[in-house]
Amino acid sequence: xxxxxxxxxxxxxxxxxxxxxxxxxxxxxxxxxxxQAKVKAACTSCHNTSRITEQHLxxxxxSAQLEKMEGLGAVIxxxxxxxxxxxxxxxxxxxxxxxxPAKKSGSDAx
Ligand code: HEC
Numbered sequence: 171x172x173x174x175x176x177x178x179x180x181x182x183x184x185x186x187x188x189x190x191x192x193x194x195x196x197x198x199x200x201x202x203x204x205x206q207a208k209v210k211a212a213c214t215s216c217h218n219t220s221r222i223t224e225q226h227l228x229x230x231x232x233s234a235q236l237e238k239m240e241g242l243g244a245v246i247x248x249x250x251x252x253x254x255x256x257x258x259x260x261x262x263x264x265x266x267x268x269x270x271p272a273k274k275s276g277s278d279a280x
Contacts, residue, residue, distance in 0.1 A: 198223040205257035208250050216242070222262060229259040 197218030200206050213222060227235065232255055236246055246254065 201261050203257050205253040212246055225262045226265045228264055229255055232258045
C-alpha cells in the first residue's frame with residue numbers, strides 16, 4: 171500500500187517544487203547600446219540580467235560592482251571596462267528624482 175502511494179506523493183511534490191522555483195528565468199532584456207553585447211557576454215553567465223537592470227548606481231558604484239564581480243570570477247577586459255561603465259551608468263544610473271547626496275563632491279569631475 172505505502173509503496174504505491176509513495177511515488178505519487180513524490181511526483182506531486184516535485185511538481186510543486188519545480189513550479190515554485192521557476193529556474194533560470196530570462197530576466198529583463200538589456201537596452202540596446204554599444205556595450206550591450208559585452209555586458210551580455212561578461213555578466214550573464216552567473217546570473218540573469220535582472221541583477222543588473224534592478225540597480226540604480228552611480229559610475230563609481232558600478233565600478234565597485236565590477237570589481238566585486240571580478241572577485242567572484244567575472245572576466246572583464248581592461249579595454250572594455252570604460253564602455254561597460256558608461257553603458258551601465260547611462261542605463262542603470264541613479265534614478266531621476268531619487269534622493270541624491272546633498273553635498274556636491276567637488277573634485278570628482280565625471
Ligand atoms: C563569476 C560569476 C559572475 C559573473 C561573471 C558576474 N556576476 Fe554579478 N553576481 C555574482 C554573484 C555570485 C552575485 C551575488 C553576490 C552577492 O549576493 O553578494 C552577483 C550579484 C550581482 C549584482 C547585485 C548586487 C550585489 O552586490 O549583490 C550586480 C549588480 C551584478 N552582480 C552585476 C554584474 C555585472 C555588471 C557583471 C558583468 C561585468 C556581473 N555581475 C558578472 C556573480 C557573477
